[in-house]
Amino acid sequence: MPNKALRIMIADTQHAHRMRLEFLFNQLGYFRIVPVSDVQELMTLVEYASEPFDLLVVDACLGEGALDLPGFFLEHPQVRHGMIYNARQAGPMPVPGVRRASVHLHPAPLPDLVSLANLMARVDPQDNVSAAPWGRAIRQGFRG
Template structure:
């Protein structure tokens, strides 16, 4: 069951792409999804947000040499997990537990499902255990 409190940010310049990715998350039960269309919108949300983001998905083409997305996401304490898609410019970096990179133009449902299996961990049980005999 999806943890409905997860905070997800999608960054892509194309409205259709943002909408398509958001709908994939909605199909899986995730509805706290915020779309942004530029690095100018992404950076303040990540850098100055009061609550860390559970997942940030970024179209690699948006960086266009201005920002090293992999290091930005990997080194940022406000980002728990990152996913860079459509990364055609640089060689794929080594696998990191925090940031994943894909050459695919857009993530599909299978990719999002696999990604969320790493991001959405069951919440720890808090309460009283009652033993039944």
Template sequence: MADKTLRILIADTQHFHRMKIERMFNALDYYRIAPVQNFTELLTLIDYGREPFDVLVTDSQLAGGMPDLHGFLFDLAQVRHALVYGEALNSSDVPGYFRPKITSCNAALPSMSAITQLMASVEASRVRSSHVRPAKSLA
């Protein structure tokens, strides 16, 4: 069952792509979606948002060919999970330490299967983190 509180950010320069991806999320019962059309808008929402985004789905070209897009996304505390599409890399090519947070696909647009797998992973990580108990204080 979809966690309807998840915040999703879709970043793509093409309106049609943003709408198609948003409809895939809607079909899975996710509706807290913010679509943006350029890197400046993406950074504005991330920098000024009070709550982190649970998921970012972005076209690899949006950042203008940033040489280390995975490193940039990995360091963003305001984004918990990311799917980067339109890359020459496959997920297995993404360095191991990025994989818990970043998924990559080389398709021009992510498929419904890719979105479903991403959200299953996000939901599972939320369940795992909610079951972790804080360490007892020694004081």
């Protein structure tokens, strides 16, 4: 079962992208989602949050020129895990120290259900992917 207490922030300038990602997270069983449309909203909500965000999913284009996203993930204690999509490179980002659990760079313009499910398997390890209706597609390596 997904941990329904996880706090997730989605940051993208495009409303349709934020809505699509929220819908995908809802399909995975996550509902505590905060969508934001610009760097100022992101910074304000992260800075003044009463508790840390478990996951921040952000479009790489959002931070261009205004915010060093990888540095932000490494330095900010109010964000536990992160995914930067629409990134120039892909894969886990090497993170010095023990404090940060994961920062993942994803090259696709928008992550799909399988990508988010794989990410959530790391962020929320007690989630039993095999029992979920979409678990078979993940176990078989479905990409689509």
